Amino acid sequence: MHCPACKNALxxxxxxxxxxxxxxxxxxxxxxxxxxxxxxxxxKPRLGMPLLKIKRADGIKVYRGVEHICPYCKTTLLFRHFFSKELDTEVNQCAKCGGFWFDVAGFSKTQTMNGQQK
Structure with a gap:
């Protein structure tokens, strides 16, 4: 599969x-x-910490509001399920397969959120 945002191989x-x-x-x-x-x-808490250390290419810009096609279905557009400008994080979901695409520009910040913010 390929990244819906930058077309890089996943x-x-x-x-x-x-x-x-x-x-x-x-x-x-x-x-x-x-x-x-x-x-x-x-x-258990902290077992997902490696997700916060995904290596990114230098100079990659994240464009908000761009429609992305589901990398699994390859035909369905992902819809925005969650967005926070403050946390620089966006979560999109496919209506067909139910998969989630996490834009992790600010994903690590979600680890400091309390239960109500999540």
Missing amino acids: TKIIITNVQILACEYGCGGLWFSQSQVKMLENL
């Missing part, structure tokens, strides 16, 4: 038996299937 990353696709050396985005998100919710 790389498999395995964190405690959960396979995630990451845009390493590109924009740094993360693709999670619906089942992977549920598995991640059950992880």
Whole structure:
């Protein structure tokens, strides 16, 4: 699969038996299937820390509001599920397969949010 934001090939990353696709050396985005998100919710705190260290290419700019095609379905547009200018984070979801695309420009900041903000 390819990154919906920068078209870079997505790389498999395995964190405690959960396979995630990451845009390493590109924009740094993360693709999670619906089942992977549920598995991640059950992880102990801090086990997902490697997700915050995805290597990004220098000079990559994140363009907000651009329509992206689901990297799994390849035909369905992703819709914005969450956006925070303050946290520099955006989450998009595919209406067909239920997968999530995380724009991780500010993803690490979500680790400091309290339960109500999340």
